[in-house]
Amino acid sequence: MKRPTYGPAEPLAVVGGRLATGLLDVTSDLAALDSEGFWVVVAPFEGDATCARFETVRPAKPWTGVRWQGPQRDSWRTSLDADGFEAGVRAIRDVIAAGGVYQVNLTRRLSAPAHPGMSIPALGAALAQGNPAPFSAVVHLPDHGVHVASASPELFLGRDGARVWSSPIKGTAATPDGFLAKDTAENIMIVDLVRNDLGRVCRPGTVTVPGLLDLEPHPGLFHLVSTVSGHLRDDAGWPELIDATFPPGSVTGAPKLASLEQIRRLETAPRGVYCGGVGWVDADRRQGELNVAIRTFWIEDDELHLGTGGGITYDSDPAGEWAETELKAANLLRVVSGEVR
Template structure:
């Protein structure tokens, strides 16, 4: 069998001709067009491609995965929410994003290009990306911008607040969004010119397939440095960790039994020649590992959180994407048995 051809697809552009793979983010300030994946745990993959051109998404065979299992079942997730609420009451954190990872056996002959093409048709997203390089396959339909860079101008668009319709959003969602905006402002402030951090959009309503979100925009002008300094100051993304970030990371490490991998990390592209790039938060994303297809889902927890409502939010976020991967439509997550191990 011939080895699968490496490629990346993002923003209507197909990248082929793999020229280099490195774990050093300093390469993103060198030359060429790079596909980038940083796992939530901090493992960096930068892949430079020689040929980047406008093209349709490449096709490929896709076979539905087997039965899904979850790293946290409903009772464990609810208990985790209660632990976070206790930590909030004790002043340890103000907010934390509790996540779980779903896993299913890969279908026979399944090609990540086929899944990426399905997502592009069935769940189009502004920061979608499909990538295949040796040792890493990702198909992402992320709606959330972690970092966009154009020269020395940097922008982040954190999402907090999710519902089927705008009527589902609660005061808790706006409060959570504002908390994360403050965290992102502080993160960018570490590498920004003094006085340049601004919030041109706060808690704006955005519609995506099957969901609505509250989205804010934080913008800054870099004082110097490049991608390594920018990632060091802001990673992991604040919207998928919590506030204060260091305390939330410690708490989540205790509550989540498996690594998140590319989920909640960074997925995107950098054009080092033009000093432009866009990295999405790695949500609504599939990846392959050890013959398994994996997918993450989570919810932001505040003092006002209802534990079972937060569990249902994780189901809501996963449902449409799992339906696309299964090749079906209109089936509820519980009906397909995907929510519980």
Template structure:
């Protein structure tokens, strides 16, 4: 298979995968054989790509040009109005928390290569769950700090992030409350597919430093029940709780009303699975760029609770985007 411009590849954790052998939308393939790159859009479209050649290597490079002017799917007044709508829904008991997002878009040069952007992100904004993928009709450069699902055999780990500031002093009681709500949601999601009594929380609201900001991060662990695999894990836990809200079904319905464009790979899942070794890691698709229709897109958002200030939440979305947009602009 060929994009007509450059060979397909996936890069994550110092490993380069080339030689595209298979592409499927069936997550059961992740329990079969081989090394797979995985991209799941927030809307649930799954792409699993098996590669023949997987080896340690530096990140591939390619031509990159700064994108044009950015536009947002929600401007500041619209975003702040959305925050107020969510606060009203919380007052009415519809949701406890919801993650309101917006998608930024900018025109890019025809010869701009996602490999070039991925290499620049790796140098300028290193992230623990970064991944770059180029497939037919799909080009993604992700610098995610957030682990959605890691699997080693039957052992599963999720590390939801809620709470963001420039420094630890910026974190508020609202951030901790938001984190605890999402941890409860993740526990419940994993509980649908976990063995009885195996879900635990070994780390709660720990402060982590990342380029340009800090996050509150918690760790949830479980062991999946016998007979369960990747399809059951995804069905029980997707979309990730940290980018939806609680209760999840109510938050999803509310966000569909408030967000004018699809999120795409942003807030979905991006990562790899080694089916032979029965291990893999999928990131929450935040801090993520993707190419679509001659545009470079990037999503940013914030978790809204009753204690949210609309202006502060808008600025949180700007903070999360700022460093990544600087890197993309060279």
């Protein structure tokens, strides 16, 4: 039986405000990003990346195809319920108290049945209207099983020649004055981690923090955002840069390797595309942007998925952390169920 295409038969991508069509080739080799042409990248949290080179790139226009038809709001289920998530928060606090980690990003996966009438480009258009985001992306590769619509507010990696930067988000509140002391502590810890990651591939003395704890408004909530910048060594390209920094520090924790151990121990579903990176690379101009794939929907195994989570520190309140995951998902679920026009 032929699998659903979840949109038009022809592959396409909308990244960085541009529409890419005319698929030329697909590879998992990150070295291709330093070759030539315009590439679209989907890097899952674990596993091989998909790098797709397109022939034609032009400014994106409003979607004129079919309208998005999403699942009913009550059809979503979660990989961790409130009790399970709050137990995970308490377990992380115990590990922090024992000196094992400083912070862990704990997440859960929301899933609903997908049906053949769903169109990922149409979902991207619905998100652009109902939940606009600076690093949004749509990647539709039906023959490769890649169906992603991202409304990410967060930049994982930006590159312009030798200059590279990352803008981690840590700290979420419903109002501008609703941040807690733990939000500031979270952000600063991750800034330190990102400085260390970029320092592995940047020239000594070039890694700086041009923005710290900046307040950014987004649909339904506010974030604290910092920016870390540096200049790549002459022998470093996209493979070395991604290898040094992936997965993004803001969605793992600190120290990164110890936090990844806790994530594997406590999360009951794989993250998939969620918390990976989606974006574009212009190999000819040595430019690119990869988002942190949060606020991101993807279709896999005949289901539509969305992840939500947050950074856990010793000061975290289990019920408050659960409420934050609900806040982050609330507007997205309204959009995907058709409640936002």
